[in-house]
Amino acid sequence: MAGHFILMFPEAVGLPDMMLGQRTADLPLLVLFVIGGIPILAQLVIKLLRREMGADFLAAIAFVTGVVLAEYLAVSLIILMLTGGQVLEGFAMRKASSALNALAKRMPSVAHRKSPDGEITDIAIDEIDIGDLIAVFPHETAPADGIVVDGHGSMDESYLTGEPYVVGKAPGTNVLSGAINGEAVLIIRAERRARDSRYAQIMDVMAEAEQKRPRIRRLGDQIGAWFAPAALLFAILVGYLSDDSSRFLAVLVVATPCPLLIAIPITVMSAISIAARRGIVIRDPTVLERLPTCQTAIFDKTGTLTYGRPELVEVVAGPDMDDDLVLRLAASLERYSKHPLASAVLNAARDRKLPLDEVNHASEKPGQGLSGQVDGHEVAVTHRNKLMKSDPEIAALLPDTAAGLECVVLVDGKYGATFRFHDTPRAEGESFVGHLGDIHHFKKVMLLSGDRESEVSYLSELLGISESLASQSPEQKVAIVREETAKAPTLFMGDGINDAPALAVATVGIAFGKESAVTADAAGAVIPEASLVTVDELLHISMAMRRILLQSVIGGMVLSIVAMGFAAAGYISPVAGALLQEGIDIIAILNALRLAIAHDIDADIVED
Known part of the structure; x- marks a missing residue:
């Protein structure tokens, strides 16, 4: 065996003398070997330890063989091919900071605790205890979940809901950790420790999603995984049968899948360029490879398939009630609600030019609705199901249910009115959902939302989506998306931070809108100016x-395989093989550039 090795690689015997400088004519090439070759050798060792045989494996084997055979010009060309591909790949894969970093940056490290005598001292947020009074100064981030005990103001909670609404705050209203305070100082009573807050829970879910993110092999690695060992076996067979080490090296050189190493990154960069011109930010270039393979499309509702702007479409007043009075009282109270419907009530009151009254107290507990004292009246905003259990006599006065969302307003314990809302679907929504199966080969479309069943069902029926799930928490969304991803590649689209964990575990995650940097970091692609037409363009870009x-x-x-045959027959030397492979590269690169230079991308749907 050792004798046969010497026959195949006689130059190896003289390698130490050459490395000492006796081949001075090769000194520049040796410098290139040291600078560019040693890192490549290190990467090869790592790949071997991981038992990986990717697209660059043959090139690395050819590189080592060329060094042993003192074919330094061929080795130099191989180094240029490998490093050039790695530079292009690195450029194409460059990304911004991770989603977890973006989440962490939102939270303060210090909280302002108010003592019983009114003194305020700074403490670490980990020292916050349940029942502590915490001062949240203007433009600061709430450090823990709590309830306002003093002060009137507003907070931006869009990071959690995905809705671009500012929520009013008055004594009795809830505050969520991570919400950004407005202009006024608010004193809150901590209901949870910082580590147990809703924001910390989302961070935990996000961290788990990042750790369990499916590892999907790149297309180049998939092809290289079978081509590389087959070509290596062929080269070994040629070298063994011919007893000619140069043929072994020549076969390896022309077999090096440079189109995988260079053409793929260039094609990806061309697609990224087209996407950028269409207003699409590609954060993870691998989404462009994965998107055409997706078979299940999962959508969040609010802000994704709808405009995220619910409208009050009807006020059904109760007996002896004036609808303007009920709307005025409800709107005054809704200033302090975090529910997305609050803005719809406020907008309706503004449209009717109704003045808003002072609110003395407000309270909004999960599942209990909104209540408070407005202009001497006790006002409550609740829902039908709660009334049927707590006060069936009032529930009997309610009108029949209708499609969409609704809420019930009580004034001084009497039935005031029923408000009916619709979150307007995107104009192109029905045509977009309808063409996913025929044009883009999706086999399943799902609607996944944290909203109530009535509104989710209404939208599903309107858009022709057969499977929908309502009232889903971020944790439940992650579980469902992970389950669907285990069955088939998935596309998930969402716009709020509550969607970030689901975006991370899907095969492809697309973030809609520009309200949340965290959502954008978790997704592979971001569409700032939310439009389903742009999503369709992204689908076509990935297909092209x-x-x-x-x-x-x-x-x-195919060209490399043909060249391998000629190299095996002894018609191509290692250097000639490297030059021939460069010619094949040029052909592949020119074809790759076609995408950026002259390829039109047209959506199937049109935005009305």
């Missing part, structure tokens, strides 16, 4: 990219 990418890769590899 994959088609051209396969043309470049398969075409280049």
Whole structure:
């Protein structure tokens, strides 16, 4: 065996003398070997330890063989091919900070605790205890979940709900950790420790999602996984049968799948360029490879398939009640609600030019609705199901249910009115959902929302979505998306921070809108100016990219296979093989550039 090795690689015997400088003519090439080759050798060792055989494995084997055979010009060309591909790949894969970093940056490290005598001292947020009074100064972030005990103001909670609404705060209203305070100082009573707050729970879910993010192999690695060992076995067979080490090296050089190493990154960068011109930010270039393989589309509702702007469409007043009075009282109270419907009530009151009254107290507990004292009246905003259990006599006065959302307003314990709302679906929503199966080969479309069953069902029926799930928490969304991803590749679209964990575990996550940097960090692609037409363009860009990418890769590899035959017959030397492979690269690169230079991307749907 050792004798046969010497016959195949006689130059190896003289390698130490050469490395000492006796081949001075090769000194510049040796410098290139030291600078560019040693890192490549290190990467090869790591790959071998991981038992990985990717697209660059053959090139690395050819590199080592060229060094042993003192074919330094061929080695130099191989180094240039490998490093050039890595530079392009690194450029294409460059990303911004992680979602977890973005989440962590939102939270303060210090809280302002108010003592019984009124003195305020700074403490670490980990020292917050249940029942502590915490001062939240203007423009600060709430450090823990709590209830306002003093002060009137507003907070931005869009990071959690995905809704771009500012929520009014008065004594009795809830505060969520991570919410950004407005202009007034608010004193809150901590209801949870910082580590147990809702914001910390979302961070935990996000961290778990990041750890369990499915590892999906790149297309180049998938093809290289079978081509590399087959070509290596062929080269070994040629070298063994011919007893010619140069043929072994020549076969390896021309077999090096450079279209995988260079054409793929260039094609991906071309697609990223097209996407940028269409207003699409590609954060993870691998989404462009994965998107055409997705078979299940899962959508959040509010702000994704709808405009995220609920409208009050009807006020059904109770007996002896004036609808303007009920609307005025409800709108005055809704200033201090975090529910998305609050803004719809306020907008309706403004449209009717109704003055808003002072609120003496407000309270909003989960599942209990909104209540408070407004202009001497006890006002409560609740829902039908609660009334049927707590006060069936009032529930009997309610009108029949209708599609969409509704709430019931009580004034001084009497039935005031029923408010009916609709969150307007996007104009292009029905055509977009309808064409996913025929054009883009999706086999399943799901609607996944934290909203109530009535509104989710209404939208599902309107858009033709057969499967929908309502009242889903971030944890439940993650579980459902992970379950669906285990069955088939998934596309998930959402716009709020509560969608970030689900975006992270899906095969492809697309963030809608520009309200949350955290959502954007968790997604592979971001569409700032929310439009389903733009999503359709992204689908077509990914399809075109994959088609051209396969043309470049398969075409280049066919040419490489033909060249391998000539190299095996002794018609191509290692240096000539490296130059020939560069020619194949050029053909593959020119084809890859077609995507950026002259490829039109047209959506199937039109935004009304």
